[in-house]
Amino acid sequence: MTVTVWDHPLSPYAQKVKIALREKNVAFDTAVPGGIGVGGAAGEFVATNPRAEVPALVHNGFGIFDSTIILEYIEDAWPEPPLLPATxxxxxxxxxxxxxxxxxxxxxxxxxxxxxxxxxxxxxxxxxxxxxxxxxxxxxxxxxxxxxxxxxxxxxxxxxxxxxxxxxxxxxxxxxxxxxxxxxxxxxxxxxxxxxxxxxxxxxxxxxxxxxxxxGDVAKLLEQGLFKREYRDHRLEWMVKSGGLEVVTQGMARGNIRFTPDLV
Incomplete structure (x- = not known):
């Protein structure tokens, strides 16, 4: 059995998945996708998750993306000990x-x-x-x-x-x-x-x-266009509703924000 988690250690979504696997004593490897910080992820990672977001999980060659769906898969594949309540x-x-x-x-x-x-x-x-x-x-x-x-x-x-x-x-x-x-x-x-x-x-x-x-250096990388942060759904909503609309428009003008890629 092989289990790989496409991961970034700072991603709370990926952390959820790794905690669940560890609670079930499932051994796994991790891989950090290249190019994700600039919206340039490609290859096997994007084949597993066309949204180009961590985490993704590969179990014996079968790939799953979205942290909640992955948790559901983990619960189905390794039911003991159960992580969901009984009722x-x-x-x-x-x-x-x-x-x-x-x-x-x-x-x-x-x-x-x-x-x-x-x-x-x-x-x-x-x-x-x-x-x-x-x-x-x-x-x-x-x-x-x-x-x-x-x-x-x-x-x-x-x-x-x-x-x-x-x-x-x-x-x-x-x-x-x-x-x-x-x-x-x-x-x-x-x-x-x-x-x-x-x-x-x-x-x-x-x-x-x-x-x-x-x-401490990522702000400089951002300004140089070497880093692009993903503004998707709830994140974009937060920035706009909290008063940061100009942050969004400036980021779009400077090309240092990104959105979920189109599927091809």
């Missing part, structure tokens, strides 16, 4: 949590990266967008606190789908300096989740990639 209602609940963090919270974290790493907007506009992002993250933390309720895990009694879906995004917000309130249930949950081997190993890979990648 239909609880399964729907954790899938809805995943949908919210995959789209809304991911978009805010991504927007903060646009501001802080890529310096898309500075001065009053940058300050306004950062302030708005901080308010939004705290709102999602409040929502997650309510969803967690009195459970130990978002999944219920055991770590699972709901937890591995949330932890990359909360950790991403923490990386931007926005952490759950000390003493909150969400803060206690995050400490428990980060202590798991599957999460700890995945976080370590992200930290190593950030350190090796020299994130």
């Amino acid at each position: 239909p209602a609880d399964r729907a609940r954790v899938r809805m949590i995943e949908e919210v963090v995959d789209t809304h919270l991911e978009a805010v974290n991504w927007g903060l990266s646009e501001l802080r790493w890529f310096r898309r907007a500075e001065g009053p506009l940058g300050d306004a967008l950062s302030t708005r992002a901080g308010e939004q993250v705290r709102g999602y933390f409040n929502w997650l606190e309510r969803e967690l309720g009195h459970r130990e895990w978002f999944n219920g009694e055991t770590f699972g789908w709901g937890d591995l879906s949330v932890v990359p995004y909360v950790n991403g917000s923490v990386g931007h300096g926005i952490a759950p309130e000390p003493g909150s249930k969400l803060a206690a949950w995050l400490a428990r989740a980060n202590a798991r081997r599957s999460v700890r190993d995945t976080v370590a890979e992200a930290a190593a990639a950030a350190s090796a990648g020299g994130m």
